[in-house]
Amino acid sequence: MPDYVRLMRHEDIDQVVVIDREAFPTEWPPPNFKRELENRLATYIVACNATELTEETEETPPQGGLTMLLSRVSRLFTPGRLPDSKWSAKGGEYITGFAGFWVMADEAHITTIATRQTCRQQGIGELLLQSIIDMAARREARIITLEVRASNTAAQKLYTKYGFTQVGLRHGYYIDNREDAIIMSTDHITSPSFKAQIKEIIEAYTTKWGPDRYRMST
Numbered sequence: 653m654p655d656y657v658r659l660m661r662h663e664d665i666d667q668v669v670v671i672d673r674e675a676f677p678t679e680w681p682p683p684n685f686k687r688e689l690e691n692r693l694a695t696y697i698v699a700c701n702a703t704e705l706t707e708e709t710e711e712t713p714p715q716g717g718l719t720m721l722l723s724r725v726s727r728l729f730t731p732g733r734l735p736d737s738k739w740s741a742k743g744g745e746y747i748t749g750f751a752g753f754w755v756m757a758d759e760a761h762i763t764t765i766a767t768r769q770t771c772r773q774q775g776i777g778e779l780l781l782q783s784i785i786d787m788a789a790r791r792e793a794r795i796i797t798l799e800v801r802a803s804n805t806a807a808q809k810l811y812t813k814y815g816f817t818q819v820g821l822r823h824g825y826y827i828d829n830r831e832d833a834i835i836m837s838t839d840h841i842t843s844p845s846f847k848a849q850i851k852e853i854i855e856a857y858t859t860k861w862g863p864d865r866y867r868m869s870t
């Protein structure tokens with residue numbers, strides 16, 4: 653089964669909280685995901701993997717059995733298309749990562765992005781970021797911004813790969829250890845040069861990870 657990205661739902665929150673706590677253990681209080689899902693400015697997405705689901709969940713699959721469910725889901729996956737919203741087999745998806753962003757005026761601001769610890773360095777962070785870039789462009793954002801800890805070189809590498817550059821610094825921004833935040837931003841995301849850069853990265857990504865990975869594009 654493919655990895656795919658879809659909008660976060662209330663029933664995802666339990667899994668997302670686990671990923672959030674292992675990713676940001678020192679950040680307190682944790683985000684209120686329930687409130688964020690009700691926030692009109694915010695968009696939250698999850699990356700899912702249905703293969704792991706069969707190993708991880710003990711829940712009874714919906715009527716028709718798991719085989720039928722999986723084959724139905726598999727038919728729903730065409731590039732750029734999301735799983736049908738009716739496919740919400742409770743507990744039926746293994747969430748491997750999540751991300752959130754706000755769009756205000758012409759700026760999309762990434763509030764969070766995290767991959768489940770056991771699923772890192774398998775292209776999930778990239779899949780989430782590709783989805784955010786696509787969605788932000790469709791929502792007519794001109795740029796995408798974010799803050800990242802000065803010590804978080806893994807995340808900085810990810811953002812740099814996707815065309816983000818440092819545009820500022822917030823001294824002592826993080827309350828837990830007074831660490832500086834690096835402010836990063838893209839260029840204009842609908843510019844031909846940025847689009848060409850992303851297209852090239854996605855092509856390389858598809859070559860590396862295969863075609864069965866579906867980013868969110870609505």
Ligand SMILES: CC(C)(COP(=O)(O)OP(=O)(O)OC[C@H]1O[C@@H](n2cnc3c(N)ncnc32)[C@H](O)[C@@H]1OP(=O)(O)O)[C@@H](O)C(=O)NCCC(=O)NCCS
Pocket residue numbers: 675676764765766767768771772773774775776777778779799800801804805806807809810811813
């Ligand atoms: C940052 C994070 C989301 C990356 O997710 P991921 O699923 O492991 O990332 P991917 O496998 O898609 O990696 C893509 C790119 O990120 C960079 N990267 C990811 N992990 C890295 C690491 N440990 N060291 C160096 N670069 C790394 C690389 O540029 C990589 O591309 P490459 O394989 O071509 O070198 C993940 O490490 C995480 O959840 N960290 C904790 C939460 C966090 O710090 N979030 C960012 C807050 S600003």
